[in-house]
Amino acid sequence: MPAKVSDSTIRRLSHYLRILEAMARDGGGTVSSVQLAAAAGTTAAQVRKDLSLFGSFGKRGHGYQVAELADRVREILGLGRDWRVALVGAGRIGSALFEYADFRRRGFHIVAVLDVDPAKIGERWGTLAVEDVASLEAALEREGVEVLIVTVPATEAQAIVDRAVASGVRGILNFAPTQLRTEDGVFVHDVNMVMELEALSFDLTNRIPADVGDTAD
Amino acid sequence: MPAKVSDSTIRRLSHYLRILEAMARDGGGTVSSVQLAAAAGTTAAQVRKDLSLFGSFGKRGHGYQVAELADRVREILGLGRDWRVALVGAGRIGSALFEYADFRRRGFHIVAVLDVDPAKIGERWGTLAVEDVASLEAALEREGVEVLIVTVPATEAQAIVDRAVASGVRGILNFAPTQLRTEDGVFVHDVNMVMELEALSFDLTNRIPADVGDTAD
Numbered sequence: 001m002p003a004k005v006s007d008s009t010i011r012r013l014s015h016y017l018r019i020l021e022a023m024a025r026d027g028g029g030t031v032s033s034v035q036l037a038a039a040a041g042t043t044a045a046q047v048r049k050d051l052s053l054f055g056s057f058g059k060r061g062h063g064y065q066v067a068e069l070a071d072r073v074r075e076i077l078g079l080g081r082d083w084r085v086a087l088v089g090a091g092r093i094g095s096a097l098f099e100y101a102d103f104r105r106r107g108f109h110i111v112a113v114l115d116v117d118p119a120k121i122g123e124r125w126g127t128l129a130v131e132d133v134a135s136l137e138a139a140l141e142r143e144g145v146e147v148l149i150v151t152v153p154a155t156e157a158q159a160i161v162d163r164a165v166a167s168g169v170r171g172i173l174n175f176a177p178t179q180l181r182t183e184d185g186v187f188v189h190d191v192n193m194v195m196e197l198e199a200l201s202f203d204l205t206n207r208i209p210a211d212v213g214d215t216a217d
Numbered sequence: 218m219p220a221k222v223s224d225s226t227i228r229r230l231s232h233y234l235r236i237l238e239a240m241a242r243d244g245g246g247t248v249s250s251v252q253l254a255a256a257a258g259t260t261a262a263q264v265r266k267d268l269s270l271f272g273s274f275g276k277r278g279h280g281y282q283v284a285e286l287a288d289r290v291r292e293i294l295g296l297g298r299d300w301r302v303a304l305v306g307a308g309r310i311g312s313a314l315f316e317y318a319d320f321r322r323r324g325f326h327i328v329a330v331l332d333v334d335p336a337k338i339g340e341r342w343g344t345l346a347v348e349d350v351a352s353l354e355a356a357l358e359r360e361g362v363e364v365l366i367v368t369v370p371a372t373e374a375q376a377i378v379d380r381a382v383a384s385g386v387r388g389i390l391n392f393a394p395t396q397l398r399t400e401d402g403v404f405v406h407d408v409n410m411v412m413e414l415e416a417l418s419f420d421l422t423n424r425i426p427a428d429v430g431d432t433a434d
Contacts, residue, residue: 078422096313187420189413203404205295
């Protein structure tokens with residue numbers, strides 16, 4: 001593992017993996033860095049550079065074996081194993097994520113669901129029962145949870161995360177529209193749906209090219 | 218509007234806005250760049266720099282008026298108006314977004330829902346009926362849609378987006394785990410839930426600090 005891998009490299013690896021898996025379903029064989037780059041919307045040099053960070057792949061002039069490269073990228077991303085996940089916030093977004101096949105396909109298994117709402121506590125979600133968030137620590141320990149998905153309101157998120165981190169959770173996928181603070185060695189990734197819509201609103205308001213809209217200075 | 222505003226500036230503006238709105242609910246008054254920076258997890262210099270891109274705010278040494286600055290940031294982000302949105306993909310994620318109060322609160326109004334599944338077409342979603350995606354163009358025109366939210370499978374997304382762009386849509390919020398290609402002047406923002414989980418998996422596998430896990434070279 002190289003000392004320094006940028007977040008954009010990781011994102012591209014995710015993207016290559018999706019492309020390689022589609023190619024594997026279509027029969028596999030070999031793929032050149034030029035082909036992989038074309039499918040990923042990047043350059044062949046970028047593909048080679050990203051992959052070379054993690055060792056030597058393929059033979060010069062012969063491209064990569066699709067199945068082998070997919071395996072290797074899965075391994076780099078830490079996807080060669082299952083992750084035990086707790087979901088805090090049994091609302092609509094939480095429910096959609098609970099059923100989200102792409103998460104399970106990637107080895108992320110939701111093993112506990114918790115909420116603060118008495119009307120939700122006890123609800124059956126698949127084979128699970130929604131638990132009271134008051135017993136968060138007990139659930140995390142009982143299930144050996146490694147990753148927390150947070151879909152609670154912004155005002156509640158920090159306190160939940162502080163408790164989970166104190167219980168040893170080191171990975172957070174945060175859907176609450178707030179900036180979480182955690183100690184070093186805890187990894188937070190944000191899914192900012194509202195922020196993306198706001199950025200889109202900014203683009204549409206300010207960035208319409210001169211040839212399609214009025215110019216503004 | 219300055220010539221060049223980075224995406225991270227836009228993200229910080231979104232973030233400032235959320236903080237300012239919370240402050241306004243708590244009584245408003247004035248806020249210094251130091252206080253805003255502390256709440257946003259950035260520096261006062263960064264706050265001043267971000268805001269100065271859009272003109273002059275507040276009085277040196279007197280801070281900003283909370284309500285006034287919130288209004289101004291809303292205006293910069295293009296949130297001083299309503300956006301007409303079509304949702305393509307009436308699955309679980311789509312349903313969660315349809316009900317997502319934070320979208321409506323920001324002025325994003327879903328005025329059409331479309332799907333390819335005959336079992337879903339005709340379903341009542343609030344005051345809307347789910348429409349056949351075959352009539353996408355007609356729905357976009359009828360409703361004056363400006364923004365498309367895409368929650369269809371990755372393999373279907375590009376074709377949907379091509380049709381919407383041909384019909385004049387210039388803003389896409391993409392939940393499909395695929396890289397969309399569009400012409401200049403069309404703005405795509407991706408919400409990559411699976412990619413964020415994969416990046417988290419990478420972090421947990423490779424980036425555990427030396428003092429809490431085994432070192433790896």
